Amino acid sequence: MNYQIAPVRGINTVAKPWEGNCQKKPWDYNVTAVIPTLDTPDILEITVELLRLQSERPFIMIIDTGSTEENYDRIQEMRAEDLEVHSIRMNGTQHPSDFPAIAMDMAFSLCRTNYLFATHADCFLRRRDFIKDCLDKTQTIAPVVGYEMSPRAHSDWKGMISHTASMYHMPTMDKIGFGWSLRRLANIYSIEDYSPNPMMPNWPDTEILGNYILRYYKVKTHIIGTEQNFARNLDENIDHCRSITSGRLYSPEYARKAQEWVDEAILEARERIAEWQANADAA
Secondary structure (H helix, E strand, O other): OOOOOOOOOOOOOOOOOOOOOOOOOHHHOOOEEEEEOOOOEEEEHHHHHHOOOOOOOOOOEEEEEOHHHHHHHHHHOOEOOEEEEOOOOOOOOOOOOOOHHHHHHHHHHHHEEEEEEEEEHHHHHHHOOOHHHHHHHHOOOOOEEEOOOOOOOOOOOOOOOOOOEEEEEEHHHHHHHHOOOOOHHOOOOOOOOOOOOOOEEEEEOOHHHHHHHHOOOOOOOOEOOOOOOOOOEEEEOEEEEEEEEHHHHOHHHHHHHHHHHHHHHHHHHHHHHHHHHHHHOOO
């Protein structure tokens, strides 16, 4: 690598060492794209290529949530001036949704742009102007724009914004104290043990605290699409193979089905990448 993430400890390569020596700083972008990930470097590499070819190119932040050393080494190799890799190495959690929730809280703290685009490693963009379109909508329609949470067993999921492919105006999120923490959500409702409860499926969940905060402060949101669980969700904007990660973790049968979707999605994504690259070169 010919650059340094943080030129400190006597290595003073720029006048302000805390700013790093990348020519284009993270805060020089309009949008930061965040991808929590776990043991899917093969898929992640395609997702990143699609992000880099967006007409509104984002700064990219990968939050690894505990990949094996082999997979994490591969993810680390993706570091570049426009891409950071951060890692959460916990010894355990009380709830499986803690992993993405903690990753997103970390991402919101680390974000240095006015807009944050949240997405998944298995969500392949299908429009080259998708991030630009989300940014435009966030600037003109509502400070939060994205896909609706997929159907849940609890009664108030409708209208909630997921983190499949969603854009957030960070100054607004900072003012209302937006967050993702399941622990924080449980404490608000005086729940001492928030470990998974079959009597309360999907509650707590990754996106619920943030959506309750949005509702409490009456912050307008704009839904641009819907999804179904355990399916390949394919529309004009995204190709979301949900969810190869959870399938690989605890459901071999589902993982095989999801892998078929992913294999097909990657082939189609590679065709888009070639087309988008040609258009970018011609511009």
